[in-house]
Amino acid sequence: MNKSITQYTTHRLVRSEHLNHHGTLFAGYGAQWFVESGFVAASKMLPAKNLICVEIDTLSFKRPVNSGEVICFNSRIIYAGKTSIVAYTKISSDDCSNNIVDGYAVFVHVDENTKPFQHNIELEVSCDEDKLLIEKYKLKKNK
Secondary structure, three states: OEEEOOOEEEEEEOOHHHEOOOOEEOHHHHHHHHHHHHHHHHHOOOOHHHEEEEEEOOOOOOOOOEOOOEEEEEEEEEEEOOOEEEEEEEEEEOOOOOEEEEEEEEEEEEOOOOOEOOOOOEEEOOOHHHHHHHHHHHHHHOO
16 A cells, blocks of 8 residues: 655643753653654554554754743654554754754554554655655664
């Protein structure tokens, strides 16, 4: 089944309960929201009940995120294996101009017993940016 690559955008308001002891976004919340955003993109291709996150790429924050900031999450599925799909997510400032974090999350399509199950998805890649993200992912995967 052919699927085109579509970007999904969500936003989060960083509140005081999301802060670490330095007064900036606790990385655990950033990672949780990162996976959640990738899951949203994945669940647009496969039923949510059949998806499990099995891997998160290295998350390296490029700058602190402060209380009161609204941050933007852009996610899209950029790779489909036999049972897995890979979401690329970029977290940036609210206007989507200042990159804070980006990376990949791998989701596996599973049956009711949580055993990997083939999904038969083939991605239609149409833009150069998606091609670059796919190549970047393949290079990281083969290291």
